[in-house]
Every structure is written in structure tokens, then in C-alpha cells.
Amino acid sequence: MAISTDEVSTDEFPHSVAPPFQPHFLFNVGEVRYEALQELERRQSGEVLLLAQRRVRKEAPSGRCFVRRLPSPSTHMRRRRLVEEVQLAMRLNHPAIAQVHHVGLFDDALHVVMEYVPGPSLETLVTASVVRGMPMSEDFALYAGAELAEALHHAHTLVDEEGRPLGIVHRDVNPRHVVVGPHGEVKLMNFGAAYSLLVGREESPASLVRGDVAYASPEYIRREPLSPRSDVFSLGVLLVELLTGTHLFDVADVPRFAQERRLRVETIPSLPLKQMRALLSRFGPDFVERAVAALAPEVKAILHKALRVAPEERFASAAELRDALRVVQSLRGESYSRQDAVVETARVLSEGSSMRDKVEFGEAGLYPEGLEAHELVGPEKE
Structure with missing residues (x-):
């Protein structure tokens, strides 16, 4: 992800503003x-x-x-x-x-x-929607979610030259790493934290957590085996934020007595690892229901399944999540197109007055x- 330096402060994100730049x-x-x-x-x-x-x-x-x-x-x-x-x-x-x-x-x-x-990230759109006092539409979230699930399915099922599965898991699906392009296209980026079963690949140390833990699956935080269902969970967290304007996990809810295992992060996350582990320790369906209570029943049902603590209870694949999102889209009649995404994105950025004339790359x-x-x-x- 990259953020324009006039858009956020370094107090909120682990980035510093560079001196005047010369091409x-x-x-x-x-x-x-x-x-x-x-x-x-x-x-x-x-x-x-x-x-x-x-x-x-x-x-x-x-x-x-x-x-x-x-x-x-x-x-x-x-x-x-x-x-x-x-x-x-x-x-x-x-x-x-x-x-x-x-x-x-x-x-x-x-x-x-x-x-x-070029274009705004989903993080920018969430921020603008909060400023204007109204989240992104369910139709936009269904559209973006299906596109991202399709992209993840491609990565998850990729094989090498001999037809062997590479076992790629993104590990860092979050709104900063999704951009809506000028034609309404949704682009997932930053596979730099990706895990893979590629033979001979140097794996991350067991104590190392890559990416933003605020979107990490429970099994990743616990350092248990990863699978495509780990990315399904992260996409579910992203969709809750897109649909409600609020992150699923609120740092204010973290108990002070939380204990932290010996894990370390390679980059500074938006939620501290210690607090994220404490939140996940009491995470469950009731937790999810409180966050998504205002959404349509069919949308809530998808999020509940994507956000199960046990990986085997989630969608079996990103493709299965994609199909579920598209079924809901089809039940709503007229499909949500790229042009619809262009129009909604422009409207949200315009109505979020503090975001006007700003672009996040x-x-x-x-x-x-x-x-x-x-x-x-x-x-x-x-």
C-alpha cells in the first residue's frame, strides 16, 4: 500500500514524510x-x-x-x-x-x-464513507468482495511448471492493499507477504507474523497451519469494515490483562499483536453478529460463515465465497457493474469533504x- 503524504499523519500510520523530492x-x-x-x-x-x-x-x-x-x-x-x-x-x-x-x-x-x-484504496473509501456518515453500499461490497475472492482463488490454485500446487496464501488481505481503478476495476496487490508450499522456498521463521495482524485469521495469530481459508477470514474482516465503516475488532475492547506469546511482527500493524490476540481469544458468532446486525440477512449469513474461528467451518475456498457473493448479487436483480463502481466511488469521495481532491495510490x-x-x-x- 502507499498513501499520499497529505492524506494521513504519521501519528496514525508507521510512515514518515520525505523531504522535497526531485525527479x-x-x-x-x-x-x-x-x-x-x-x-x-x-x-x-x-x-x-x-x-x-x-x-x-x-x-x-x-x-x-x-x-x-x-x-x-x-x-x-x-x-x-x-x-x-x-x-x-x-x-x-x-x-x-x-x-x-x-x-x-x-x-x-x-x-x-x-x-x-491510479485510484483510491478501499481504506480511502472507508475513511470517506465514515466522514460522510454512510458506509459503502451492500451492492458495492458484494461486487468488490466477489472480485477479490476470484483473485484469491487464482492465487490459491496456482501450480508450477510441473503442475504441482504452489499453495500460495496472501496473508495480508486488507483495505490498504485493494485499489479501485479508474474504470471500476478492483485490484488486489502486495503479495509480498505471501506464504507458499513451493519446494525449496525459504519459509518465514515460526515466530514471525507478516502483514497487518488486524486482518489476520485466528490460526495465523496462533501460528497454526495456513490454508486458503485463512485468506477467506481476512476478506471477511475487510468486508465488514467496508459494509459498516467500522473495523470488526475494536482496540478499546481489549482486556488489560491480556498475555502475549513470543511472536514478533516484521512491520508495524494497525492493531498491536498483543491486543489482537486478546480480541481473538473471545471471538465468535455473537461477536460477529454485533458488528453486522444492521446488514441484510443474506449478507450477514455470508459474513458469519467466512468469519468462523475454526477454518473447517468457513467457506471451503475463495471460489465458494465468490459464488455465494454472486448468488446474492443475482437475487437483487440488475447486476452491479464496473461503471456503477466508478459512479459510487466518485460520489463517496466527493461527499467525504475532507477527502476531496486527494488520491491514494x-x-x-x-x-x-x-x-x-x-x-x-x-x-x-x-
């Missing part, structure tokens, strides 16, 4: 020159998200992209894991997943070139027009 040359990939236009985000980890443009040598710019500059990890294991995570993301090819096109080393830092997806990839073959080689210094 500059980044690197060449074959005949293509990459130039940084704007710094969109700088994290405490040292990771920087840049808005960039590409041009073939001296010709006019041919498209914009996002470039993530990643600090070099301190250990061989973490460096290997970082490269593998990017390689996993490059395998994904789905219209609802922002593509990762290239990874290369430049000035001792890993640079990842990603699809450019999602963490994605680039080049809607596609990459040429010579752009898939390693970067070179000019």
Missing part, C-alpha cells in the same frame, strides 16, 4: 529508462514506493509505473526469502491482481517494478500496455 533517473532495463517522478511512501523499514515513468532512451515517456525500492535484508535467509516472495508475485496473472513485472538489483537495493493502478505494478521482452532483463547503471 531523477533510476536505472535502465535494456533500452528502457526508468525515471522517478514522485516519492509516494517511505516506511520505517527503509522501503520506498516511487511513482515512476519509463521511456525508450530519448523518446517520449511511454507509461507510468510503481517502483518499490527495498532495503537489503541483513541475513542471507531474509534476502533469499525477499527475492522468492517477489518471484511468487510475478507468477500471478489475473485481471484483479496488480501485476509485478520485474525485479532487479541497483545500487545494492532490490527494485521491484509494478503495475500502475495502491501498491501495484505498472504498464497497462504491457512490457517488451527486453524489459525482463536485469537493470543497468546508466
Whole structure:
């Protein structure tokens, strides 16, 4: 995810505002020159998200992209894991997943070139809907949820060149990582925390929690085996927030005596790990019902099933959740289209007066027009 620096304060998010930015040359990939236009985000980890443009040598710019500059990890294991995570993301090819096109080393830092997806994130839309005093429509949530479930199903069922399941689990499905594009398309991004059963892959340490724990499944927080149903739970949490304007878990409800196991997070989450574990310790159907009481019965039924504590009681797959969402859509008569999403998104941002004229960039990839073959080689210094 990336957030425009004039949109939120660093007191609310673990990001710092960079000094005035000067556009500059980044690197060449074959005949293509990459130039940084704007710094969109700088994290405490040292990771920087840049808005960039590409041009073939001296010709006019041919498209914009996002470039993530990643600090070099301190250990061989973490460096290997970082490269593998990017390689996993490059395998994904789905219209609802922002593509990762290239990874290369430049000035001792890993640079990842990603699809450019202008538009508000779901986090921005939730914030704007809160400002205007009305959540996103159920129709929008059903539409976005079905698109995301379809994207997750693609990732979950991906196989390698020999037909073996890769076992990919996103692990960080949250509103910051979903962008609504200019044509109403929904894009899921940031597979950088993805877990996979890929043979020979360096796995995250057992004590390490990746991503934002505020959207994590109970089994992930407990460090139990992950499955596609773990992402189903996270998508359920996201949908509750989209439909109600309120996060499912309220930090104010956390008991002070909560105990924390020896777990650590690699990035700062929006809810502390200790508090999230305490909330999940008493999570159940009654908890969910209080959060979704005002929603339509058929929508509530889907959320209840997606948010079961026991993974085996949830939807068996993201595809099953997708189908359930689409059944409810069909029962409502006229389908909700991409154009409907464009209209609603614009209205919500307009009515959220404090959000007017602000754009949040999602963490994605680039080049809607596609990459040429010579752009898939390693970067070179000019």
C-alpha cells in the first residue's frame, strides 16, 4: 500500500514524510529508462514506493509505473526469502491482481517494478464513507468482495511448471492493499507477504507474523497451519469494515490483562499483536453478529460463515465465497457493474469533504500496455 503524504499523519500510520523530492533517473532495463517522478511512501523499514515513468532512451515517456525500492535484508535467509516472495508475485496473472513485472538489483537495493493502478484504496473509501456518515453500499461490497475472492482463488490454485500446487496464501488481505481503478476495476496487490508450499522456498521463521495482524485469521495469530481459508477470514474482516465503516475488532475492547506469546511482527500493524490476540481469544458468532446486525440477512449469513474461528467451518475456498457473493448479487436483480463502481466511488469521495481532491495510490505494478521482452532483463547503471 502507499498513501499520499497529505492524506494521513504519521501519528496514525508507521510512515514518515520525505523531504522535497526531485525527479531523477533510476536505472535502465535494456533500452528502457526508468525515471522517478514522485516519492509516494517511505516506511520505517527503509522501503520506498516511487511513482515512476519509463521511456525508450530519448523518446517520449511511454507509461507510468510503481517502483518499490527495498532495503537489503541483513541475513542471507531474509534476502533469499525477499527475492522468492517477489518471484511468487510475478507468477500471478489475473485481471484483479496488480501485476509485478520485474525485479532487479541497483545500487545494492532490490527494485521491484509494478503495475500502475491510479485510484483510491478501499481504506480511502472507508475513511470517506465514515466522514460522510454512510458506509459503502451492500451492492458495492458484494461486487468488490466477489472480485477479490476470484483473485484469491487464482492465487490459491496456482501450480508450477510441473503442475504441482504452489499453495500460495496472501496473508495480508486488507483495505490498504485493494485499489479501485479508474474504470471500476478492483485490484488486489502486495503479495509480498505471501506464504507458499513451493519446494525449496525459504519459509518465514515460526515466530514471525507478516502483514497487518488486524486482518489476520485466528490460526495465523496462533501460528497454526495456513490454508486458503485463512485468506477467506481476512476478506471477511475487510468486508465488514467496508459494509459498516467500522473495523470488526475494536482496540478499546481489549482486556488489560491480556498475555502475549513470543511472536514478533516484521512491520508495524494497525492493531498491536498483543491486543489482537486478546480480541481473538473471545471471538465468535455473537461477536460477529454485533458488528453486522444492521446488514441484510443474506449478507450477514455470508459474513458469519467466512468469519468462523475454526477454518473447517468457513467457506471451503475463495471460489465458494465468490459464488455465494454472486448468488446474492443475482437475487437483487440488475447486476452491479464496473461503471456503477466508478459512479459510487466518485460520489463517496466527493461527499467525504475532507477527502476531496486527494488520491491514494495502491501498491501495484505498472504498464497497462504491457512490457517488451527486453524489459525482463536485469537493470543497468546508466
